Amino acid sequence: MSKVKLKLEHLTKVFGDLIAVNDLCVDIFDNEFVCILGPSGCGKTTTLNMFAGLERPTSGNIILDDKVINKLPPQKRDIGLIFQDYALFENMNVYENLAFSMRVKRRPRREVDSKVREVAQAVEVSHILKKKYGSLNPGEMQRVAIGRTMISGPSVFLLDEPLDNLDADMRVTMRAELKRLQKDLGKTMIYVTHDQEEAMSLADRIMVMESGLLQQMDSPQEIYNHPVNKFVAGFIGTPPMNFITCKLESVNGKLMLNSLKGAFSMDVSEVVRRLDEGKLQNEIIVGIRPENVSVNIDGSQSEKGKAIVLRVEPLGPELVIEVALEGESDNVIRVLTEPGRIPGTGAEIEIIFRQDKIHLIDPMREKVLI
Amino acid sequence: MNSAEVLTSKLVKADTERSLLRKLIDKIPFAVWLIVPVECFLLFLLIVPSSISIWLSFVDWQPTYGIPIYKATFVGFENFIDLFADKRFTMALLRTFLITGVAVSAELLIGLGLAVLCDKEFPMRKFFVLCLLMPMMLIPLVVGNNFFLLFQTTGPINDIIGIIIGHDFRFNWLSSPDYAMLPILLAEIWHWYPLMFLIMLSGLRALPPNQLRAAEVLGSGRLQTFFRIKIPQLVPVILIAIVIRCMEVFKMFDEVFILTKGGPGNVTETISVWMYKTGLKDFRFSYVSAGAWIILIVCVIIFTLLLKPLLYKVEKFEEGGSAS
Amino acid sequence: MNGNAKKYERGDYIRLIVVILITIIMLFPIYWMVMTALKPMDEWLKYPPVWFSLKPTLNNFKSLMGFADAARSVMKEGATNASWAFLKGFYICTSATILSIVSGTLAAYSISRYRIGGNFLPLFILSARMFPPIAVALPLIVMYSTINAVDTYWGLIVAYTGFTLPFSVWMMKSFIDEVPRELEEAGIMEGMSNFQAFRKVTIPLVKTGIMVTTLFIFILNWSEFIIALTLSCMKLETVPVFLATLFSSTAGWLYGPQAALGVLAVIPVIIFGYMIQEDLARGFTFGALKR
Secondary structure (H helix, E strand, O other): OOOEEEEEEEEEEEEOOEEEEEEEEEEEEOOOEEEEEOOOOOOHHHHHHHHHOOOOOOEEEEEEOOEEOOOOOHHHOOEEEEOOOOOOOOOOOHHHHHHHHHHHOOOOHHHHHHHHHHHHHHOOOHHHOOOOHHHOOHHHHHHHHHHHHHHOOOOEEEEEOOOOOOOHHHHHHHHHHHHHHHHHHOOEEEEEEOOHHHHHHHOOEEEEEEOOEEEEEEOHHHHHHOOOOHHHHHHOOOOOOEEEEEEEEEEOOEEEEEEOOOOOEEEOHHHHHOOOHHHOOOEEEEEEOHHHEEEEOOOOOOOOOEEEEEEEEEOOOOEEEEEEEOOEEEEEEEEEEOOOOOOOOOOEEEEEEOHHHOEEEEOOOEEOOO | OHHHHHHHHHHHHHHHHHHHHHHHHHHOOHHHHHHHHHHHHHHHHHHHHHHHHHHHHHEEOOHHHOOOHHHOEEOOOHHHHHHHHOHHHHHHHHHHHHHHHHHHHHHHHHHHHHHHHOOOOOOOHHHHHHHHHHHHHOOHHHHHHHHHHHOOOOOHHHHHHHHHHOOOOOOOHHHOOOOOHHHHHHHHHHHHHHHHHHHHHHHHHOOOHHHHHHHHHOOOOHHHHHHHHHHHHHHHHHHHHHHHHHHHHHOOOHHHHHHOOOOOOOOOOOHHHHHHHHHHHOOOHHHHHHHHHHHHHHHHHHHHHHHHHHHHHHHHHHHHHOOO | OOOOOOOOOHHHHHHHHHHHHHHHHHHHHHHHHHHHHHOOHHHOOOOOOOOOOOOOOOHHHHHHHOOHHHHHHHOOOOOOOHHHHHHHHHHHHHHHHHHHHHHHHHHHHHHHHHOOOOOHHHHHHHHHHHOOHHHHHHHHHHHHHHOOOOOOHHHHHHHHHHHHHHHHHHHHHHHHHOOOHHHHHHHHHOOOOHHHHHHHHHHHHOHHHHHHHHHHHHHHHHOOHHHHHHHHOOOOOOHHHHHHOOEEOOOEEOHHHHHHHHHHHHHHHHHHHHHOHHHHHHHHOOOOOOO
16 A cells, blocks of 8 residues: 555635635545546636645645645645646746756756756657747647656646647647656656546546535546446546436336336336435436447337437447437437447437446435446 | 710720729739828928938038028038037037936836836735826926926925935035036936836736746745846846837936036036037037937947847847747 | 635735835925925925925916916017917827827838838838937928928927827837737628728727827827927927926016926826826837737
C-alpha cells in the first residue's frame, strides 16, 4: 500500500454566498495520477488552486507528506503548477524559461546549465532551446511548461486543463505523452479536466465533483461499472447512460419494473433479492448503458420492449439507434450496437436490457445495484 | 422624331461623359480617396511651409524689408555659418536637449514609481489614481501661471523652505541666472508625469496574470518577478512613451515663456523660445528658418544614432514576445 | 484553517498612506490655483503668503465675465471679455477637431487596411508633430499673409487641424487595427461598397476610440498658444491667449482672474478626462499597450 502523499481533510471554500468546495475528504497516494473531473463550476479549479496555494481554504486542512500546508505560500510548498495556457514567460526563450526557477534561487551558472539540458532532454525540447516564445507550437509549449515545472523539483504536479486548447489529434498524442512522463518521473500528478474521456484514459483514480461536493473517487473502471449516484452514472460514458422512470410492482409473485405507460417491462425479482427491502420505493429510475441494450430489428416477440426508431447514427464501427418507447415519447433510449441491418426511422423494434448491467436508482439520487 | 434623336444622342453623350468620370473615380483605388483630405492638409501645412522655409534659409529676408519674399537676395550658407557661431543659438539647443533628458527621465521614474505603488488594490485606489492624474489635464499656460505664483519671492515655496531651514527665505527663483531653470523643469515634470504614470499603470495591469502566478509558484519573490518579468515585458511601452515625451518636451514653450520669458537674459531659453524671440520679436525670419533646419538635422542624427537601434531591439522583442 | 483572506492586508494600508502623502504634494499647485482664484487682490502676492484665505471672494470669477475695461486698455480694437474669447475658441476648436477627426479617421482606415504609403507615409505624418510650432509658424505667416488668411476663422481652423492630424491618424489607426478585417469583408460580401462597409461596420465599432481621440484632440487644440498668437493679431483670440493678455497697467498681472480663468477652463477637461482614462493610455502609446 503506497503511502498517502496528499490528504484533504474537510476542505471547504466559501466565496460570499457560494460554497465552491464543500467538505472535501480525500487521500491521494504517492505516484498516483489523479484526475479531478466535473462540469464547469463544480469546484475543481478552486480545489486545485487551494492545493497550489493560490487560494486559502475557508476551513479544513491540506496535508502534504504529513505536514499541514494551508498557510504556506505557493513557493514553499513542494508543488509545481501548470496552467491552462501554460503561462510561459513571453519575454524569454525556451532555455530561459526552463532555467527560471534555478536562476531565481541564484544557483551557479554551470549547475543551471547542466540541469536545464538534462530536463530539456527528458521532455524532448533540446533542439529548440534557443527558440523564442512566439514561434513555439502548442505541443512544444506544453513540454516546456512541464520541463520548467520539473526543474524546480516538486513532488506533486498540478495541471489545470492543460489540453483544453488543443485540437483533437494533438490532444490524443499529448495525453499519451503526459501519461508516459508521469510514469517515468514517478511523481504524483493531479489533473483537472471536464472531459470525461480524458479522465478515463489518464487517471489511476478519478475524483468526480459536482457543485463543490465529491461524488465519487475510484478507478476509472470502478466508476464506469459501479457509479455511486445518478450524476456520476450520467456523466461518465459516451453515449451517456439511459434513464427510465419505472414503477416497481408485484405481478404474479414476481417483482416487475414497468415503465410508466407499460411499454417496457422487466422481471427483476432476481436482482432485487440482493437488496434491502427497505431501500425499495415504488418509483425507481432504471439506468442502463447504451451498449448494454440489445435490439431485435424484426420487431418484438412479446408485449414488452416495443420501441419506435427515432434516429439512426452509423458511426462506422458502431451504430447508435435512438428509440422511443411505444406510447412514451418522453422516454428516449439510445442503443449502441454493432453495425448490421439498419432499421428505418419509424420502424418498430424490440429492445432488451441486459439484466446484470442494470442500475437501479433511487429517485433521491442514490444508486442501488449494479 | 428629330427631337427624339437629339435627345437620345444627348443622353448618350452625357452617359459617356459620366462613365468617363466614373472610370476615373474607379481607377483610383478607394484607399487613395481616403487619404486625400489628410494629404491636402499635409501639403498645405507641411510641404508648402517647409519649401518656403528652405528658401528662406538661403536668402536674407525679413518682413520688415518690405520686399516680396521671392525678390530676396540669395546668400548661400551665410545663415547657417552665422548660426554655428551664435553662442545663444547653440546654448539654447544644448539646453533644450538637457532639459528633455532630465525631464523625461524624471517623469519616467516618478511615473513608474507611482504605477508600482498603485498596482495593488488598496482602499480608495481609484479615487487617488484620478487625483494623481490631474496635472495632465491642465493647459500649459495654466500650469505656467501656477508655478509662476508658487515660485514668487513671496510665494509658498519660499515659505515652506523658510519653515524647514528655520529662517526667512526670500529667493527670487525666476530671476536667478543659476536656478531659474528649476521652476521650469518642475513645472514640466509636474505637468506630464501623470502621462507616464498612466501608461505604466495600464501596462502593469495588462500583464498576463498567469505568468506572474507561475513565477510565484516557481519561487520568484516580488522583486525578482518585477525585474525579470514585469519590466522586460513593459519595455516596448516604456520606449514608445519615452520617444513621445521627448518629442513633446523638446518643443517646450509655454511654461518657459510664462515663467521667465527665457530670462534672465537668455539663460533659460529653449529652442522654441529662441525661435519665437528671434523670429517674431527681431523678425529675423531667414535666420530662424535656417536654425529650424539645423535643429531638424541634429534631431534626425540623434534619432538615427540613439533610438533606431533601441527601436530595432523592441521589434525583435515583439517578434519573440507575441504569440500571434 | 483561516477564514477568507481579509480584503486588505497591513501592507495595503501602508500603500494608502504613502499615496495620500504623495497626492498631497502633487495636488498642491492645484490647491494654490484654486485658492488664488478665491483670494481678493490684496492677498495675491502678500508676504507671508496666504495659505488659506479668510476672506474668500468670487470677484475674480465675476470680473472675468465683464472684463471690458481692463481688456480694452491693452488691446487695440475689438475688445473682448472672457466669454467672447471662450465662444470663439470653442467654435474654432470644435471645427478643427471635427475636421481633424474626420480626415484622420479616413486616413487611418486607409493606412490600417490598405497599408497605403507603406512605411513612409505614416511616419511622415507622425513627423509633422516633431516640428516646433514656431518653425512652421513663420513660413505659415508668410503664406497666410500672401493669401490673406491671417485674421480669418478658417485660417486658424486649418492650422489647428493640421497640427493635430498626426495624433488623429495614429490614434484612430490603433483603434481600427483592433477591429478584425473579416467583419468588413463580410459586409462587402453582402453587397456593401467599400465605403459603406467602412461606414456601417467599422465606424460603430470604433465609437469609443473616436470619442477618446476627439477629446484628446480637443484638449490639444484648446491649448495651442502659439498658433493663435502668431496668426491672429489679437483680434481672434481663444482662451489661452486671453489669459496672457490679462495684463493691466495698473495692477500688473491680474493673477486672481487668471487663476479663476484657469480653474474654469479646466473643469470640463477634467470631467471628460476621467471618463476615458484607460483609453487615453492606449491612444497615447499608439496601441503599444495590448488591452
